[in-house]
Structure formats: structure tokens, C-alpha cells
Amino acid sequence: MSLKLFFAPGACSFVPHSMLELAGVPFEPVMVKLHKGEQRSAEYLAMNPRGQVPVLVDDGEVITQIVAILLHLDAKFPQAGILPASGLARTRALSTLVWMNNTVHPTFTHVFMPQKFTDDDAAQKAIRSFAVTSYRGLLAEIEAMAAKASPWMCGDRPSALDAYALTLLRWGGITAIDPTAQVATWALAQRFAALPAVARVIERERLQLNLFQPAAA
Numbered sequence: 061m062s063l064k065l066f067f068a069p070g071a072c073s074f075v076p077h078s079m080l081e082l083a084g085v086p087f088e089p090v091m092v093k094l095h096k097g098e099q100r101s102a103e104y105l106a107m108n109p110r111g112q113v114p115v116l117v118d119d120g121e122v123i124t125q126i127v128a129i130l131l132h133l134d135a136k137f138p139q140a141g142i143l144p145a146s147g148l149a150r151t152r153a154l155s156t157l158v159w160m161n162n163t164v165h166p167t168f169t170h171v172f173m174p175q176k177f178t179d180d181d182a183a184q185k186a187i188r189s190f191a192v193t194s195y196r197g198l199l200a201e202i203e204a205m206a207a208k209a210s211p212w213m214c215g216d217r218p219s220a221l222d223a224y225a226l227t228l229l230r231w232g233g234i235t236a237i238d239p240t241a242q243v244a245t246w247a248l249a250q251r252f253a254a255l256p257a258v259a260r261v262i263e264r265e266r267l268q269l270n271l272f273q274p275a276a277a
């Protein structure tokens with residue numbers, strides 16, 4: 061069995077990256093430098109024509125999309141607790157995971173890369189500013205979920221939801237949303253980051269949890 065994960069530091073690939081480390085299975089992490097455009101190299105596009113991370117390569121089979129990658133890993137390593145095993149707990153966790161991936165994450169894309177949505181400079185500014193407000197509201201929804209975590213989002217085991225919550229909260233810092241003000245999510249993220257397996261990922265990606273910079277006046 062050979063597993064390779066293409067990841068970029070601080071990107072959404074942190075979610076499968078931390079799940080692979082938590083699973084304790086051998087895998088090869090391959091860093092992709094998005095700021096250098098490595099995701100658009102001919103070699104990378106031959107593997108993933110969408111030019112994005114994460115990509116999981118399992119025995120030569122290329123798998124893209126976070127939710128698909130996580131479900132694939134969960135089926136392969138059920139002991140890892142990537143999602144609750146069954147029942148309503150699993151359904152609810154999937155519902156939150158998919159919402160994080162298809163709503164919260166793309167809202168941040170509008171903040172971080174408004175150029176993907178229009179080439180008009182003024183419209184980009186408007187998109188960004190509207191998306192920051194939406195993103196704030198979405199982080200407040202995550203905060204309400206984190207406040208009920210006991211101790212993790214899915215109960216007694218850390219899961220993909222904790223990893224995604226950390227990632228989304230961390231990104232908020234870039235948009236002048238102070239992560240420490242989201243008290244429950246911040247505590248959850250710190251607890252998750254302190255798990256030895258996750259600490260290895262944070263070290264490999266050289267991540268700083270708190271990226272907060274106040275908005276310019």
C-alpha cells in the first residue's frame with residue numbers, strides 16, 4: 061500500500077493531512093507551494109487538472125476533493141475516527157463537514173481570491189468586503205458548535221470537523237477576525253493542535269495558529 065498526500069501549508073489540505081497523522085498510517089506528504097504557482101505546473105496539472113490541493117494518491121489512484129478523500133480514508137482506516145462510525149452521529153457529522161466544505165470554505169475563497177470571480181478591480185473589492193461579513197457570520201455558527209463540543213466536535217474523539225474548524229478559524233485571522241475572540245473555537249483549535257500527531261503536521265506545515273492582524277483604519 062502506498063499513500064501520498066499533496067498538501068500546501070495552511071491550506072484546506074490540513075484536514076486530510078492531520079487525519080492521516082492521527083490514523084498513524086505510513087504516507088508520503090508532498091508539499092505544493094501555492095504562492096509559487098506549483099499547482100499550475102504541467103506535472104501537477106497532469107495529475108489534477110483543477111490545479112488544487114489536496115490530492116491523495118492511493119496506490120497510483122488519484123483522489124481529489126476533501127470530502128471524498130476523507131470518506132476514502134475513513135473506509136480504509138475506520139479505527140482512526142475521522143468521522144463517527146455510524147448512525148445519526150455520522151449523518152450529523154457529514155452534514156457539518158459538507159457545509160464547511162461547500163459553504164464556509166468557498167466564502168473564504170471570495171475573501172482571499174476575489175480575482176477568481178471577476179476581473180473588475182472595484183467589483184473584487186466589493187466581493188471581498190461582502191464575503192468578510194458573511195465569513196464572520198459563518199465563524200459564529202462554528203463558534204456555537206464548538207461551545208457544545210465535549211470535548212471534540214463529534215464527542216469523545218477528535219475528527220475531521222475539529223481539523224476543519226481549526227483551519228477556518230485560522231483563515232479568519234487573515235481577514236481581521238481575531239481567533240481568540242471566538243473563545244470556544246480557539247480553545248478547541250489549541251487543544252487539537254496540541255495532539256502529538258497534529259503537532260507533527262503543524263511543524264511540517266510551519267503553521268502559526270493566530271494570524272490576526274487588525275484591519276487597516
Ligand SMILES: N[C@@H](CCC(=O)N[C@@H](CS)C(=O)NCC(=O)O)C(=O)O
Pocket residue numbers: 071072073094099111112113114124125126127161
Ligand atoms: N473543493 C475543493 C477545494 C480545494 C481548494 O479550494 N484548494 C485550494 C487551497 S485551500 C487550492 O488548492 N487553491 C489553489 C488555487 O486555486 O490556485 C476540495 O474540497 O478539495
